[in-house]
Amino acid sequence: MSLVIPSLSPATLTELVDALVERGWYLGEGVVDAGLCRALYDELEERVAHRAMQAAGIGRGEEHSLRRDIRGDTIHWLDRATLAQRHYLGAMAELQQELNQALYLGLFEFEAHFAHYGPGTFYKKHRDSFRGRANRVVSTVCYLNPDWGPADGGEMVLYDPEDETREVARVVPRAGSFACFLADRVPHEVLPTARPRASIAGWFRRNASLNGVIDPAY
Numbered sequence: 163m164s165l166v167i168p169s170l171s172p173a174t175l176t177e178l179v180d181a182l183v184e185r186g187w188y189l190g191e192g193v194v195d196a197g198l199c200r201a202l203y204d205e206l207e208e209r210v211a212h213r214a215m216q217a218a219g220i221g222r223g224e225e226h227s228l229r230r231d232i233r234g235d236t237i238h239w240l241d242r243a244t245l246a247q248r249h250y251l252g253a254m255a256e257l258q259q260e261l262n263q264a265l266y267l268g269l270f271e272f273e274a275h276f277a278h279y280g281p282g283t284f285y286k287k288h289r290d291s292f293r294g295r296a297n298r299v300v301s302t303v304c305y306l307n308p309d310w311g312p313a314d315g316g317e318m319v320l321y322d323p324e325d326e327t328r329e330v331a332r333v334v335p336r337a338g339s340f341a342c343f344l345a346d347r348v349p350h351e352v353l354p355t356a357r358p359r360a361s362i363a364g365w366f367r368r369n370a371s372l373n374g375v376i377d378p379a380y
């Protein structure tokens with residue numbers, strides 16, 4: 163991995179901002195540095211091999227519960243422990259600045275976790291936040307698998323915010339691909355995967371405190 167922070171290119175940032183404004187979502191291939199994806203992939207594989215992952219649940223705070231019939235991934239929250247994580251978070255900090263400058267979104271924080279979907283697992287159609295409680299404003303997904311074929315499944319499907327049955331895009335979870343969308347707008351799902359599937363899901367947040375209680379991180 164190079165010593166230079168592998169930023170998203172200026173062209174990617176411009177395209178991403180335009181796509182978010184025009185339709186609420188962005189997809190790009192070959193967007194995240196290949197060496198960085200490899201380092202993040204190796205780190206995640208190592209954790210999976212050592213069973214150092216936690217089962218992912220749904221809902222936040224006291225409503226948090228495990229529902230393998232809804233989502234089947236295991237996760238590990240990024241904690242800046244490795245150079246690869248710090249580089250990824252650095253690239254996301256640059257993206258946050260761009261989003262704030264171009265769209266005045268007032269994003270103040272980025273939280274992200276590694277996600278590993280074992281064969282046969284999926285994540286049913288959902289939105290990442292709900293209107294009115296939209297402390298998660300923009301969702302991101304960075305894909306890490308070095309190769310992925312048509313029979314491997316595991317695509318992320320995006321749906322039309324106005325018609326949740328209408329598919330608008332399908333993302334093959336291959337290293338370098340990056341997805342970004344408005345968290346309270348775009349319904350999406352992860353189709354059942356045939357192979358172990360590696361990614362980082364992340365959210366730019368705004369501070370949402372209710373009655374002086376800060377919304378829990380997850």
Ligand SMILES: O=C(O)CCC(=O)C(=O)O
Binds near residue numbers: 277
């Ligand atoms: O991994 C993906 O493609 C999307 C994951 C997702 O929707 C989520 O973690 O909320």
Ligand SMILES: [Fe+2]
Binds near residue numbers: 289290
């Ligand atoms: Fe999601």
